Amino acid sequence: MTIRNGLELSHAYVPFGEKTGLEDVNLQVARGERVALLGPSGVGKTSLLRAIAGLGKLSSGTVRVDGRDVTAAPPEGRGIVYMHQSPSLFPHVSVLDNVAFPLEVRGVPRSAARAAATELLERVRLRSAALRQPSTLSGGQRHRVALARALAADPAVLLLDEPFASLDPGLRAEVRDAVVDLLERGDGPAVLLVTHDVDEAAGLADRLAVLLQARIAQIGVPAEVLACPRSLAVARFVGLPNLMRGVRDRRAVVTCALGAFDRPGPPGPVVVTARGGALRVRARQGGATIGTVRGLVDRVHGTAVRIDVDGERLLAVPELGLQLEVGASVDVVVDPTSLHVIEEPADGD
Amino acid sequence: MIGARRDGFLLAALGAWVLTPIAVLIVRAFAQSWRFPQILPDATDAWPALSAAGTGRVTSALIASLALALATGLFGTVIGFLIARSAVRVGRRFQQLTLAAAFFTVIAPPIALGVGLQVAVLGIGLGGTFTGVFLAHLVPVTGYLTLFAVGVFASFDLSLEDEARTLGASPWQVLSRIVVPLLGRRLGEGLILGGLVSWGQLAITLLVGGGVVRTLPVELLSMVQSGNDQAGAFAALMLSLPPMFAIGLLTVGARRTGASL
Numbered sequence: 001m002t003i004r005n006g007l008e009l010s011h012a013y014v015p016f017g018e019k020t021g022l023e024d025v026n027l028q029v030a031r032g033e034r035v036a037l038l039g040p041s042g043v044g045k046t047s048l049l050r051a052i053a054g055l056g057k058l059s060s061g062t063v064r065v066d067g068r069d070v071t072a073a074p075p076e077g078r079g080i081v082y083m084h085q086s087p088s089l090f091p092h093v094s095v096l097d098n099v100a101f102p103l104e105v106r107g108v109p110r111s112a113a114r115a116a117a118t119e120l121l122e123r124v125r126l127r128s129a130a131l132r133q134p135s136t137l138s139g140g141q142r143h144r145v146a147l148a149r150a151l152a153a154d155p156a157v158l159l160l161d162e163p164f165a166s167l168d169p170g171l172r173a174e175v176r177d178a179v180v181d182l183l184e185r186g187d188g189p190a191v192l193l194v195t196h197d198v199d200e201a202a203g204l205a206d207r208l209a210v211l212l213q214a215r216i217a218q219i220g221v222p223a224e225v226l227a228c229p230r231s232l233a234v235a236r237f238v239g240l241p242n243l244m245r246g247v248r249d250r251r252a253v254v255t256c257a258l259g260a261f262d263r264p265g266p267p268g269p270v271v272v273t274a275r276g277g278a279l280r281v282r283a284r285q286g287g288a289t290i291g292t293v294r295g296l297v298d299r300v301h302g303t304a305v306r307i308d309v310d311g312e313r314l315l316a317v318p319e320l321g322l323q324l325e326v327g328a329s330v331d332v333v334v335d336p337t338s339l340h341v342i343e344e345p346a347d348g349d
Numbered sequence: 350m351i352g353a354r355r356d357g358f359l360l361a362a363l364g365a366w367v368l369t370p371i372a373v374l375i376v377r378a379f380a381q382s383w384r385f386p387q388i389l390p391d392a393t394d395a396w397p398a399l400s401a402a403g404t405g406r407v408t409s410a411l412i413a414s415l416a417l418a419l420a421t422g423l424f425g426t427v428i429g430f431l432i433a434r435s436a437v438r439v440g441r442r443f444q445q446l447t448l449a450a451a452f453f454t455v456i457a458p459p460i461a462l463g464v465g466l467q468v469a470v471l472g473i474g475l476g477g478t479f480t481g482v483f484l485a486h487l488v489p490v491t492g493y494l495t496l497f498a499v500g501v502f503a504s505f506d507l508s509l510e511d512e513a514r515t516l517g518a519s520p521w522q523v524l525s526r527i528v529v530p531l532l533g534r535r536l537g538e539g540l541i542l543g544g545l546v547s548w549g550q551l552a553i554t555l556l557v558g559g560g561v562v563r564t565l566p567v568e569l570l571s572m573v574q575s576g577n578d579q580a581g582a583f584a585a586l587m588l589s590l591p592p593m594f595a596i597g598l599l600t601v602g603a604r605r606t607g608a609s610l
Contacts, residue, residue, distance in 0.1 A: 055511050075514035082515040088508040092530050102516040105526070153516045 429494025
C-alpha cells in the first residue's frame, strides 16, 4: 500500500560501515503524524534518518514522499528537512537570514523571504532576536530558530535527530513545547524523530517504533508499546521494571509471582510484565499477594517501592499516606488485566 | 628569571639566524664590491644593481613569476580545497591516501619531481611553454594546499552543508552561500600560500621551461652564475619581498578576525 501523504519507507536496508546496519525497515508516517524511533546507541537510527534525507545511502529499498519515489533524488529535491542533534545555524549570517535561507534558495525574493522569516520567528517568540548572530543565542533559542528555519522550507517530512539530547532538562521542556506548538496536525509535515528517551518519545509521538538488532522490533501507539511489549528485548529497552518468570499450563492459566490468571496461548514458560503503576502496595489486610519492602525510590513523578515477591524484584506504587519500612510485609494489589504476557521464556529458563 | 633570560637569548639567536641572510642580501645589493676578509664593504652604490634589475629581462621574468604565482595560487586553491573537502567527507582511508599523495609532492626533492614532470609535460607537447610550467608548478602547489585545506576542513562543521542541502540548497548554492563565505579568510591564505610555493620554484621551472620560460628565480640564478653578485642580491631581495609581505598581510588579517596566524 502506498500512502498519498507523508513518508513511506519500504524494505529499506541501511549500510553501517561495510556491514548492513538495518534490515528490511518498513515505516509509514502520515502528514501531521509524529513517529519516534527508539533504539540503543549504535543501532543505526541516525544512519536511517540520513538515508531517508538523501545524505546517506540505502543498500536497497525505496523512500516515497507524498507518494513520489525520491530514493534517487538529491537531498534538496526530496521535500525532507533533516535537523541535527545540535542545530547547525549558519554562523556568518543573522538569525533572520538563517530562517530566510530555505526561501531564498528556492528563488523567493529577498524582501518576501525576510517577511516570511519574520513571521516564523514570531511563532517561536524570537522576533526580537532577528538581527542577532546565532552565536549570541542560548541553546534553547538556537533550537527554536532551527525549527523555524526547517518550517520555512515547508517540508513534507521533518526528520529530527535527537532534538533534545544536547539540552539540559529545563531547556528540553522549552524546546519540546516549541516542537508541539509549531508542528501542526493535518497538513503539517510528517515528523520522524530519533531519541533514546522513552518518556520523551511517549509524550511527544503518536507512535513509537523500537529498533533492536537491526530491525523494527515493534511499532505502535505509546500505550501499546509500553504496556504490551512484543518481546523481552523490547520490554527491557523501554525500561519496564516488572519482568516476572511465568508458566502457562494446558488450561491457559498463567502462574507467576503475583498469582494466576487466564490468558490464552500455548503452554510453556513465559514472561509476565506489568508497568510500574499497575502494581499497588497497601498495608497488610489479607486477600492479596504478600511482598517484602526492599527500599523506596524517589522519582520526579512520586515515590515508588521496591518489593520482593516470591523471589521476584518488582516496582510498585504505595497507597497515599502509607508509611513504609524496609523489611516490612505489605499487600501487593494488581489488576490481572493489566498484566501482559510475552511468549518467550525468561533468561535462564 | 633564568628561564626568561634563556628564552630571550634563544629568541635573539633564532632572529639572528633567520635574518642574517636577508641582512647580507641588503648590504650586498648596495655594495660595489664586498670580498673576504672585509667585514663591511668599502663603498656603496645601488645604481648598478638597480640598472640590472630594471632591464627588460628581469621585468619580464618578474611578470612571468607573478602571473605563475597568481594562476597556480588560484587554481591550486580551488583544486586543493575540493580534494580536501572530498577527502574529509568520504572517509578515513581515502583521507589517508590523499594526505600521503599530497605530502609526497611536498617532501619529494624538487629535482626528482621536476624530472618526472618534465617527461610528462614534454609528452603532452607543452615543454618550454608557460602553460607547461604552470601545469608543473600546479603539482607541488596543489600538494601544499591540499594539506592546508585538510586541516581547515577538519575543523569545519560539515553538518552545515548537510542541513543546507535538505533545506533546499543545491551543491552550488551550498558552496557559494555557506562554504565560501565561511572559509573566506582560509581561501585567501591558501591563495597566498599557493602563490608563494610557485614563486620560489627553480628546479621544476628550469627542467620543464627548458630555459625558455624565465622566471625571477631563473634570472637570479643566471645573475649569480655570471658573477653579477650585486644584481643577484638585488633580485634575491625582490624574491624575498612577497613572503615578507604575506606574513604582514596574514598577521593583520588574523588580528582583525581575532584569530591566530
